[in-house]
Amino acid sequence: MKILVAVKRVADYNVKVRAKSDNTGPDLANVKMAINPFCEIAVEEAVRLKEKGIATEIIVVSIGAQAAQEQVRTALALGADRGILITTDTDLESLAVAKCLKAVCDNESPDIVLLGKQAIDGDNNHTGQMLGALTGWAQATFASELTIDGDSATVIREVDAGLQTIQIKLPAIVTADLRLNEPRYASLPNIMKAKKKTIDSTTPADLGVDVAPRTTLLKAEPPAERKAGIKVEDVAQLVDKLKNEAKVIS
Amino acid sequence: MSVPLLNDRDVEFLLYEFLDTEKLLERPRYSEHSREIFDASLRTAKTIAEKYFANHLVEGDENEPTLENGIVKMIPETKVAWDAFANAGFLAAHQDYEEGGMQMPEVIFRMVMAYVNAANIGTAAYPFVATGSANLIRAFGSVEQKAKFLTLIMDGRSNGTMCLTEPGQGSALGDITTMAAPADDGTYRVFGQKMFISCADHDIAGNVIHMVLAKIKGAPPGVKGISLFIVPKFLVNDDGSPGERNDVVVAGLNHKMGYRNTTNAALNFGEKDGAIGYLVGEANKGLGYMFQMMNEARIGVALGAAAIAYQGFNHSLDYARQRPQGRLASCKDQLSPQVMLVEHADVRRLLLAQKAYSEGSLAMCLFGSSLFENQNSAPTQELRTRNTQLLDLLTPVIKSWPSKYGCISNDMAIQILGGAGYTREYPVEQLYRDQRLNPIHEGAEAIHGLDLLGRKLSLYGGAGYQFFKEDVAQDIAKAKDFEPIKNLAGKLENAMDVLEKTTQSLQQQMGVDIDRGLANATVYLDMFGRIVGAWIWLKQGIIAAEALSSSLHESDEHFYRGKLQAANYYIEWELPAIEQYAELLQAGNSVPFEMQDEWF
Ligand SMILES: Cc1cc2nc3c(=O)[nH]c(=O)nc-3n(C[C@H](O)[C@H](O)[C@H](O)COP(=O)(O)OP(=O)(O)OC[C@H]3O[C@@H](n4cnc5c(N)ncnc54)[C@H](O)[C@@H]3O)c2cc1C
Ligand SMILES: Cc1cc2nc3c(=O)[nH]c(=O)nc-3n(C[C@H](O)[C@H](O)[C@H](O)COP(=O)(O)OP(=O)(O)OC[C@H]3O[C@@H](n4cnc5c(N)ncnc54)[C@H](O)[C@@H]3O)c2cc1C
Numbered sequence: 001m002k003i004l005v006a007v008k009r010v011a012d013y014n015v016k017v018r019a020k021s022d023n024t025g026p027d028l029a030n031v032k033m034a035i036n037p038f039c040e041i042a043v044e045e046a047v048r049l050k051e052k053g054i055a056t057e058i059i060v061v062s063i064g065a066q067a068a069q070e071q072v073r074t075a076l077a078l079g080a081d082r083g084i085l086i087t088t089d090t091d092l093e094s095l096a097v098a099k100c101l102k103a104v105c106d107n108e109s110p111d112i113v114l115l116g117k118q119a120i121d122g123d124n125n126h127t128g129q130m131l132g133a134l135t136g137w138a139q140a141t142f143a144s145e146l147t148i149d150g151d152s153a154t155v156i157r158e159v160d161a162g163l164q165t166i167q168i169k170l171p172a173i174v175t176a177d178l179r180l181n182e183p184r185y186a187s188l189p190n191i192m193k194a195k196k197k198t199i200d201s202t203t204p205a206d207l208g209v210d211v212a213p214r215t216t217l218l219k220a221e222p223p224a225e226r227k228a229g230i231k232v233e234d235v236a237q238l239v240d241k242l243k244n245e246a247k248v249i250s
Numbered sequence: 251m252s253v254p255l256l257n258d259r260d261v262e263f264l265l266y267e268f269l270d271t272e273k274l275l276e277r278p279r280y281s282e283h284s285r286e287i288f289d290a291s292l293r294t295a296k297t298i299a300e301k302y303f304a305n306h307l308v309e310g311d312e313n314e315p316t317l318e319n320g321i322v323k324m325i326p327e328t329k330v331a332w333d334a335f336a337n338a339g340f341l342a343a344h345q346d347y348e349e350g351g352m353q354m355p356e357v358i359f360r361m362v363m364a365y366v367n368a369a370n371i372g373t374a375a376y377p378f379v380a381t382g383s384a385n386l387i388r389a390f391g392s393v394e395q396k397a398k399f400l401t402l403i404m405d406g407r408s409n410g411t412m413c414l415t416e417p418g419q420g421s422a423l424g425d426i427t428t429m430a431a432p433a434d435d436g437t438y439r440v441f442g443q444k445m446f447i448s449c450a451d452h453d454i455a456g457n458v459i460h461m462v463l464a465k466i467k468g469a470p471p472g473v474k475g476i477s478l479f480i481v482p483k484f485l486v487n488d489d490g491s492p493g494e495r496n497d498v499v500v501a502g503l504n505h506k507m508g509y510r511n512t513t514n515a516a517l518n519f520g521e522k523d524g525a526i527g528y529l530v531g532e533a534n535k536g537l538g539y540m541f542q543m544m545n546e547a548r549i550g551v552a553l554g555a556a557a558i559a560y561q562g563f564n565h566s567l568d569y570a571r572q573r574p575q576g577r578l579a580s581c582k583d584q585l586s587p588q589v590m591l592v593e594h595a596d597v598r599r600l601l602l603a604q605k606a607y608s609e610g611s612l613a614m615c616l617f618g619s620s621l622f623e624n625q626n627s628a629p630t631q632e633l634r635t636r637n638t639q640l641l642d643l644l645t646p647v648i649k650s651w652p653s654k655y656g657c658i659s660n661d662m663a664i665q666i667l668g669g670a671g672y673t674r675e676y677p678v679e680q681l682y683r684d685q686r687l688n689p690i691h692e693g694a695e696a697i698h699g700l701d702l703l704g705r706k707l708s709l710y711g712g713a714g715y716q717f718f719k720e721d722v723a724q725d726i727a728k729a730k731d732f733e734p735i736k737n738l739a740g741k742l743e744n745a746m747d748v749l750e751k752t753t754q755s756l757q758q759q760m761g762v763d764i765d766r767g768l769a770n771a772t773v774y775l776d777m778f779g780r781i782v783g784a785w786i787w788l789k790q791g792i793i794a795a796e797a798l799s800s801s802l803h804e805s806d807e808h809f810y811r812g813k814l815q816a817a818n819y820y821i822e823w824e825l826p827a828i829e830q831y832a833e834l835l836q837a838g839n840s841v842p843f844e845m846q847d848e849w850f
Contacts, residue, residue: 030805030806032258034293070286073286073290074290074293077290185294185298185338186290186293186338187294187339188294188338188339188342188343188352189339189352191287191291191294192282192287194290195284195286195287
């Protein structure tokens with residue numbers, strides 16, 4: 001069984017990202033970058049499937065700047081077998097990413113595509129679903145447990161009402177939620193081995209994908225600063241303020 | 251995690267700008283490596299430090315190991331941390347490929363240690379002592395000893411210890427009384443008591459391999475009669491599994507001020523028939539072997555001091571940015587909002603001093619590690635010798651400066667937190683207690699003063715000291731090209747003259763009366779330390795001044811300005827203290843020396 005895992009290069013979760021002073025976008029210059037945490041969970045799940053003898057090959061793919069090679073290499077150190085890097089300088093929208101992944105699926109015919117449920121930069125939560133639509137394969141998003149059973153899979157999904165268990169036919173798209181697993185760290189021997197694994201480079205154009213943005217970013221600015229709170233004298237004053245100042249109750 | 255362990259930008263600066271670590275890739279030993287591999291290794295180190303070491307900093311402090319029926323018990327998180335560190339391959343990281351290691355350069359390995367030290371020094375002590383004992387076996391053990399014991403430590407199945415100190419002998423090891431009697435089978439039976447042994451016993455790894463200094467019966471007196479032995483807690487079976495229990499037991503635990511998650515015990519060897527010990531290398535050369543490993547171990551201790559100081563700095567900086575308190579003197583509006591602590595000049599002074607000590611300490615330790623690296627892997631014998639001799643000179647300083655100013659730095663962190671800093675609800679009081687060990691172990695401060703003045707200055711015919719003067723002079727010349735630090739270079743140049751005069755004067759005084767001449771060696775050590783500190787800051791200042799001469803991203807601009815300010819602070823505010831010391835030392839002032847016991 002072949003597994004394709006998508007990883008995105010994003011600002012490290014510890015970094016407080018700021019808007020550029022000219023409001024043209026987030027300021028990522030000099031910012032520490034890392035694998036999107038949800039993608040890391042997806043990689044871990046694939047590696048566990050391989051350790052259980054279910055998966056035979058794990059291909060990791062990233063789409064973005066040349067520097068994303070670092071994140072592909074990290075995934076290889078975690079246990080993926082080979083990498084694909086699709087380079088472009090265009091700011092990518094979810095649809096463009098999904099189209100690139102669709103092209104890779106056409107070439108590689110994976111049985112499962114594992115992705116993070118969303119990336120912590122845009123928080124869009126689009127790509128897995130769009131890839132599902134483009135491939136016409138089954139999709140199981142927000143997975144917190146994944147069990148493979150022959151040519152189908154049972155997935156427990158985290159939904160607003162609690163947990164939902166579904167069965168899907170393979171090939172399928174699965175997006176990882178936070179509780180799917182606890183990702184490992186790359187050991188030194190594996191970091192050294194990863195250096196020797198191959199990463200194939202390609203471009204959206206080579207894959208026949210048009211990644212031109214469909215939307216325009218008008219302005220990026222920080223959220224308004226929260227004002228200091230006040231202490232109210234009693235419940236009556238609180239109700240009055242909620243009614244007449246905040247206008248949240250009537 | 252809101253407060254970072256170190257500062258990733260500074261880590262990058264120290265490795266790739268302050269030191270040229272990438273240049274190591276040209277050496278055959280590191281041909282398989284790359285900067286990508288270094289960075290990935292450090293990412294793993296940081297993850298492990300954050301997840302498995304930092305998580306039980308307070309718990310380990312509040313629940314020191316206990317002794318129950320002769321068995322040491324400790325909080326279970328310690329073993330999880332040990333396993334994570336071992337499984338990541340860090341215990342074997344800097345060893346050779348043939349020995350199952352990864353040939354990681356020394357400076358990268360030390361940076362790995364800096365992360366775990368910053369997260370939890372009490373737990374980091376286990377891998378620290380383990381790698382120290384592994385290095386000893388690797389350097390001086392026989393092929394069989396390496397096969398039997400080294401692999402066990404490298405893959406985490408055993409920890410190690412260093413057993414030097416005894417109840418009666420700490421600083422003066424020549425007088426130790428632990429004895430080793432030869433047995434018929436070529437092994438030895440060890441009898442005696444060791445004191446203050448870190449990691450002496452625990453339930454985190456299956457075995458403990460003690461590296462023990464003892465005297466073989468009939469050996470010459472003093473340091474020339476000391477031998478080194480491997481004494482495992484459990485004898486080791488051929489498959490590496492623990493076998494029969496050896497005759498070494500924990501006599502009792504010490505209850506410490508800090509480093510509380512590190513077991514520290516008195517060990518009894520040979521309560522019955524004698525503990526089975528294996529002689530390492532030749533008889534009577536044990537202390538020499540230990541000392542050859544000392545430079546490394548001492549940089550390691552200082553690195554712990556640097557990391558604890560760094561944590562204190564990070565915590566107090568974070569606090570100062572969030573705690574509103576008072577207004578500036580110039581503010582007349584009592585209804586205006588209070589300012590954050592960091593806006594008070596005095597708080598910034600305390601923060602800047604901490605920055606100078608903690609970043610300066612980390613830089614100094616890594617610089618020392620780079621000399622150690624060059625001692626082993628520099629391309630020519632001439633360079634290797636030069637680095638050895640320079641490192642031998644500087645080791646007492648590199649051990650002592652971070653330890654001493656680490657304590658002062660952690661004290662300042664408490665001050666910034668005010669009342670909160672004095673409570674156990676905030677980590678700075680623990681950091682201070684942890685830090686306080688560092689000027690004591692691995693050679694107390696006074697011992698390093700004696701080592702520097704009494705021995706190292708004249709070692710190799712004074713070659714190390716000569717190289718030091720050359721290297722400092724070279725950086726002074728370089729710094730003079732940069733307007734913002736020109737004056738700092740001039741100050742360090744003057745300080746070097748003062749040092750030279752003082753050194754000559756003390757050497758002359760020692761010639762007349764060695765006890766008088768050495769009486770204030772600790773003060774001389776501090777003077778030397780301030781000069782090395784100033785040099786380390788001048789080196790950083792040069793890079794910052796150069797970077798600032800072109801246009802930079804805002805965050806880089808702030809970073810380099812910070813470096814420049816700290817260089818200015820250290821050289822303008824702290825270096826000049828040497829003038830007073832120099833005056834007293836050159837004059838041979840003997841007030842402390844002539845004080846008499848009866849007068850106290
Ligand atoms: C937490 C902890 C962990 C330790 N871990 C280990 C370990 O793992 N293995 C090990 O072998 N040891 C260990 N030690 C022991 C440590 O190395 C000794 O405490 C240290 O060497 C000092 O020896 P001492 O305590 O006997 O003090 P002493 O030698 O009695 O010294 C006391 C004081 O007198 C001063 N002094 C002594 N001699 C001179 C002199 N000639 N001139 C001027 N001043 C002098 C010293 O500077 C010091 O300030 C540890 C100690 C502690 C506290
Ligand atoms: C064990 C203990 C017992 C105590 N007992 C009592 C008691 O019985 N009664 C009582 O009323 N209080 C008591 N206190 C409180 C104590 O007096 C305060 O902790 C102290 O006044 C400092 O205030 P703070 O802790 O709020 O620190 P902060 O005022 O927040 O000060 C923190 C740091 O900022 C610096 N700083 C603050 N303002 C300025 C400024 N304008 N310029 C420059 N630097 C500044 C301070 O020097 C300090 O280093 C006690 C505290 C402790 C820890």
